[in-house]
Amino acid sequence: MSTLDRTWWHKQWRHLRLWRRFFAQAVVRETHFRAHFLTTLLVGLVQLGLGIVPTLLLFGFTAEVHGWSRAEVIALVGVFQIVTGLMATFIAPNLNRMTTYLTEGELDSVLLRPVSSQFYLTLRWINVAELTNVASGIVVLVIGLVQAGIGFGPGQVAQAVVLVGTGLVLLTAVWSAMSFLAFWLQSVNPIGFVFLNLMEAGRYPLVFFPAAVRTFLTFAFPVAFATTFPVRALTGDLGWGTVAVGLGLAVVAQGLVRLLWRRGLLTYSSASS
Amino acid sequence: MSTVTRNLRVVRRMTAADIAQQSVYRGAWIIFMLANITMPIISLLIWRTALASGAQLPVDERYVTTYFVLLGFVTMATSSWMAGFLAQDIRMGKLSSWMIRPASLLTGFVANNLSEKFLKLFALVPMIGIVWWIFRDSMNIPAGPGRWVLFALSILLGAMLVFTIDILIASLAFWMDDVSALVQARVIIASVLSGAVVPLALMPSWSRGFVDHQPFRYTVSFPVEIVAGQLTGRELLVGLGIQLGYVVVFAAIARLVWSAGIRAYSAVGA
Numbered sequence: 001m002s003t004l005d006r007t008w009w010h011k012q013w014r015h016l017r018l019w020r021r022f023f024a025q026a027v028v029r030e031t032h033f034r035a036h037f038l039t040t041l042l043v044g045l046v047q048l049g050l051g052i053v054p055t056l057l058l059f060g061f062t063a064e065v066h067g068w069s070r071a072e073v074i075a076l077v078g079v080f081q082i083v084t085g086l087m088a089t090f091i092a093p094n095l096n097r098m099t100t101y102l103t104e105g106e107l108d109s110v111l112l113r114p115v116s117s118q119f120y121l122t123l124r125w126i127n128v129a130e131l132t133n134v135a136s137g138i139v140v141l142v143i144g145l146v147q148a149g150i151g152f153g154p155g156q157v158a159q160a161v162v163l164v165g166t167g168l169v170l171l172t173a174v175w176s177a178m179s180f181l182a183f184w185l186q187s188v189n190p191i192g193f194v195f196l197n198l199m200e201a202g203r204y205p206l207v208f209f210p211a212a213v214r215t216f217l218t219f220a221f222p223v224a225f226a227t228t229f230p231v232r233a234l235t236g237d238l239g240w241g242t243v244a245v246g247l248g249l250a251v252v253a254q255g256l257v258r259l260l261w262r263r264g265l266l267t268y269s270s271a272s273s
Numbered sequence: 274m275s276t277v278t279r280n281l282r283v284v285r286r287m288t289a290a291d292i293a294q295q296s297v298y299r300g301a302w303i304i305f306m307l308a309n310i311t312m313p314i315i316s317l318l319i320w321r322t323a324l325a326s327g328a329q330l331p332v333d334e335r336y337v338t339t340y341f342v343l344l345g346f347v348t349m350a351t352s353s354w355m356a357g358f359l360a361q362d363i364r365m366g367k368l369s370s371w372m373i374r375p376a377s378l379l380t381g382f383v384a385n386n387l388s389e390k391f392l393k394l395f396a397l398v399p400m401i402g403i404v405w406w407i408f409r410d411s412m413n414i415p416a417g418p419g420r421w422v423l424f425a426l427s428i429l430l431g432a433m434l435v436f437t438i439d440i441l442i443a444s445l446a447f448w449m450d451d452v453s454a455l456v457q458a459r460v461i462i463a464s465v466l467s468g469a470v471v472p473l474a475l476m477p478s479w480s481r482g483f484v485d486h487q488p489f490r491y492t493v494s495f496p497v498e499i500v501a502g503q504l505t506g507r508e509l510l511v512g513l514g515i516q517l518g519y520v521v522v523f524a525a526i527a528r529l530v531w532s533a534g535i536r537a538y539s540a541v542g543a
Contacts, residue, residue, distance in 0.1 A: 054471040061330050194308040
């Protein structure tokens with residue numbers, strides 16, 4: 001433990017305070033670029049509209065697919081929009097910089113700071129404008145839930161929120177792991193594309209995929225925890241068991257990413273000095 | 274020597290040089306192509322599930338499967354990514370140095386387009402081959418080489434069409450400060466209207482007249498349709514005619530706008 005913090009808890013508290021500063025700074029920064037805010041909002045809305053086209057077309061040909069009605073899948077698209085919005089706000093601006101951090105030697109100045117370098121690299125930059133997509137996602141989710149006529153209690157909402165949270169942690173872990181490969185590969189810019197394209201599978205319920213792909217989307221690329229499971233929790237056919245599995249997986253994934261980060265740092269030999 | 278032969282020779286040399294340069298990033302191309310076939314595979318699985326659970330689609334399983342297996346290849350083969358770069362070259366004044374060279378700045382972009390596609394082929398074709406093999410029992414494979422020749426021809430025309438549309442958008446940088454929003458708009462609109470997200474055959478019937486005749490259909494969907502089936506001999510010929518027409522029209526407009534832009538160009542940084 002460094003001399004900065006008396007206990008482990010103090011260290012977490014310090015990082016949380018630091019993150020609040022990052023957020024406040026990002027908000028101030030955003031007010032300087034109002035056009036950026038507006039274009040992000042517009043592009044987000046157009047993408048949301050076009051992203052829902054396949055779903056609407058699909059349910060023009062059938063009323064139900066594997067027990068999912070149109071309204072339920074629309075609710076799912078809402079959750080997908082919320083999750084991708086949150087990733088784009090808090091995670092993407094950081095992991096997209098990974099190649100630069102390593103090849104330009106910016107990592108040097110991060111390592112010198114009295115802060116967890118993994119925390120700093122994963123959460124330093126925040127794109128506040130992307131939060132508009134979270135807002136539009138919530139609207140779509142509510143429309144879907146109302147259309148489906150789903151009634152749910154506070155317990156189910158709690159399940160759904162926890163599941164979205166574990167989904168976010170799991171997806172961040174997968175993307176981080178893919179990005180940290182930069183230590184060995186030098187350039188990982190295209191990896192972001194692969195990640196975002198795989199994310200698209202989260203637009204659809206898990207049961208729309210063949211069994212083998214379902215396993216992949218639950219355990220290897222766990223987008224199911226971020227979209228399908230929260231909606232199923234709201235419709236009431238998911239127990240706390242899945243939530244527990246998600247939490248367990250999230251802890252394991254974080255541990256593995258931490259390990260990968262430490263291994264990667266050992267191979268880092270600075271780029272500029 | 275005529276201008277055409279000279280330009281072709283320049284393009285050939287620059288393409289060869291570009292291939293040598295770009296092959297350094299072999300690993301990146303493989304990852305890019307992996308991303309490229311992810312969406313078509315997701316769509317393929319979704320639509321096959323819909324069919325299997327009794328959805329009444331206007332097309333059958335073989336059409337859907339063939340369509341999405343070939344989709345990744347055709348979107349790659351007809352793609353263009355130069356609009357943003359060309360606009361930047363115009364805005365930052367890089368165009369200046371090309372104005373005194375014996376070839377157009379555009380030859381560099383043609384060479385870049387061809388060389389990257391050449392390298393992407395090596396990464397993409399094996400991947401498509403694997404997906405094809407997995408779904409081999411429900412693939413439509415046209416008998417005889419005729420349809421494949423037309424497929425190749427149509428891809429070539431589609432690539433020219435996308436490229437000219439990109440020149441057109443980038444040329445606006447002669448007058449506008451920032452065309453990135455336009456570039457983004459083109460990508461988003463094209464993804465739906467070209468059939469890259471959903472086969473155009475699945476679009477609602479009220480939109481048919483528009484969907485079948487707008488230019489973006491001829492950038493991706495039409496070449497795929499040639500192999501996936503359904504087009505009669507007459508529709509095929511009419512389609513190729515329309516495609517050629519669009520290429521000529523867009524090339525003419527792009528040429529007009531480009532030369533007007535060159536005259537308006539004020540050489541930033543000179």
